[in-house]
Amino acid sequence: MSAMAELLHDTGHDVTVIIYGPRRSAYTGDVEVLEIPTAEDDPMFPGGVGTGMTAGEVKDGLEWAVSGRVVRSRVCACRQLNEQTWVEERMSTASLIVTPLFLHDVCTLSVGGRVGVPVVGVVTSRVGAWWVWEQLDLLPPLSTHPVPPHTMDDFGLWSRLANLARHYGYLSTIRQSWQVPATTTLTVPSKETLSDLYQSLAGVVVAWDPILDPTLPTHPAVVPIGAINIQPGLMAKDVLVPALLNRAGVVTVSMRAGEAWVGPEAHSTLRRVLQSTSYVILWREEAPSPPATATQDPPPTAKFAYKPEMPVSDILNHPRHRLLISCCGESEVMAAVYFGSPLLCLPVTADQHLAATQVQKWGLGVTIPASEVAVERVKAAIQTLLGDRKYRERGRQLGEELHDQPLSPDDRLLFTLERVMRKPHSRLFRKRITQLTLLQRGNADIYLLLLLLLTVVSGLLIYLLLALLPFIMAKTKHKKD
Incomplete structure (x- = not known):
């Protein structure tokens, strides 16, 4: 995010960065940085100092993301953002809001919707990207793409079944640990669902490149910007x-x-x-x-x-x-x-x-x-x-x-953001016409229906065969006699 702020500032845009907790990134003197006070009950910043995360802190059952302490800290940040009235006032004067999505979406998208400013989301987490693609209806097929951070050694029946179970477990865990607690912190409850808020995004940029992740969705509003703002020539x-x-x-x-x-x-x-x-x-x-x-x-x-x-x-x-x-x-x-x-x-x-x-x-x-x-x-x-x-x-x-690409990562980012500022009401994401479940999107219900019909027809044929078998056997015996 700091690299994006520096790039926008260097190209002549007025940039204001709103951060929560102690500042970790250094910004040039002309970039305005506003700090949201740290919550007293934030487990990540006891006494206002970040404690990070140790190598053994990712516990069993939370492999999908980060420790529960980090998630609780994000909930505290959501509450603080909504309680600071100056944040919404400042956002209402902006031409564009750029925000991370995973573990930020509930609060930042709600504020963006209230102030009527277009929002561009940033995907910075490979694990969190699965949550974003689910909300935008851009998930890759579960039969061939493992739910992060897991892998699929083969594509057999049991492997695909386990991947499907991990998908629903992933969504349930994030809803219960992040979405529900964060929603309760909103001072003005949103009338839209989280999926509707995602559909209102003006664009999504991804912090890495398809070279290292061929599973990235192919969509006009999903723009990879890996390796942005790399500026050699600063070595002292x-x-x-x-x-x-x-x-x-x-x-x-x-x-x-x-x-x-x-x-x-x-x-x-x-x-x-x-x-x-x-x-x-x-x-x-x-x-x-x-x-x-x-x-x-x-x-x-x-x-x-x-x-x-x-x-x-x-x-x-x-x-x-x-x-x-x-x-x-x-x-x-x-x-x-x-x-x-x-x-x-x-x-x-x-x-x-x-x-x-x-x-x-x-x-x-x-x-x-x-x-x-x-x-x-x-x-x-x-x-x-x-x-x-x-x-x-x-x-x-x-x-x-x-x-060897038509546009550099910097140019792709600038074009995406400046296009949104030029056409703030242009929406590349569209709401789903029909609310289909994951199984329906894969035509699994049709396959199940065909399997059921095949089973019924096979059962009827077997029943008829068993019913006719005594007559056939009797007729054969009569001929032999």
């Missing part, structure tokens, strides 16, 4: 000099230990492995900290440079860059594809696992779940990624495919 001397002084190259680690995403053990393991290499290690860290060493470790040979903020795009574009190590969020994955950089993924959340799976499937990187990080596994993965040229070659091929 304190980052450039370490890269130039080492001919072996640079390994970039884009993970902050203070966010508690990967966990201290995984960070310590990663440092132990990297310190024995010959590379410059550029580590995006809030504050410099020496690498943890054990008594049996050899003396460090790598040079560590810790920077709170780094121009990742510039580093990936540098000829001496060798490898990117991250949790594999969408922005970093798309930047790696854009510049053809090999990736070592240490995913934590379900979204990161899905992105990392695609990275490994397309031959751009290696995935090690953050909860399974060990010295030998990380060392072997780094040696493979740095020693095998096929990863760099595959990255170059994917980068060429991403660049």
Whole structure:
């Protein structure tokens, strides 16, 4: 979202960003940022400080998204947004509202509907995208597409039946944990259903590209904008000099230990492995900290440079860059594809696992779940990624495919948003003419009817055969006698 705000501002638009909780992203001085106060009962921000999510926090039964603590925090944010009267007043003066959809839709779409301002939704979560496509009636066939974050090893009867059960379980879980609690926080209850609010969207943009997700819906109002606002040319001397002084190259680690995403053990393991290499290690860290060493470790040979903020795009574009190590969020994955950089993924959340799976499937990187990080596994993965040229070659091929498009991601985003501002009443989404269930949309009721008719006809034929069999047998016996 911050990259979108910066791009719109750089192209001459007046941008106001409304955020909830402590600010995490840095904006230029001219971008107005308004903060909604954090709720006192918000479990994500005790004392106003974000606690993040640890590697082992995704519990059984909640694999579809994030921990219950994150969902409760989003409900608190919805309540705060509706209770702050200045938010609705400010939105009513806008020409366009751009908002994330998953775990935001109930409150932001309701406010957008009340103030009469067109809304463009942003899909930032691969797991949450399934919820969005369901509301927009754009779901792919359940017989061939697994409900995220699950996979389908085969397409047999039981596998497809399990996928159907997971679909209804997914929808039920999100309705009970998010939609119902968020709806109760609305100060002005919406007269429209959530599906109707989705149908009023002026457009939807997706934070990744079909290159890494071929299942994206093909619809004129669904626009992929992966790798937006990548601007090389911002590398400062304190980052450039370490890269130039080492001919072996640079390994970039884009993970902050203070966010508690990967966990201290995984960070310590990663440092132990990297310190024995010959590379410059550029580590995006809030504050410099020496690498943890054990008594049996050899003396460090790598040079560590810790920077709170780094121009990742510039580093990936540098000829001496060798490898990117991250949790594999969408922005970093798309930047790696854009510049053809090999990736070592240490995913934590379900979204990161899905992105990392695609990275490994397309031959751009290696995935090690953050909860399974060990010295030998990380060392072997780094040696493979740095020693095998096929990863760099595959990255170059994917980068060429991403660049070889009629419009760049930036131009696609700007055209979509500016078109909505020019024609605010143009709606590319249309309400469903008939409210069909999932089974009816797949003609399952017709197949069941045909099966029932076939069963009845077969039963009648068998009954007639059994009824005539004694007469036939008697006649045959009479002939023999």
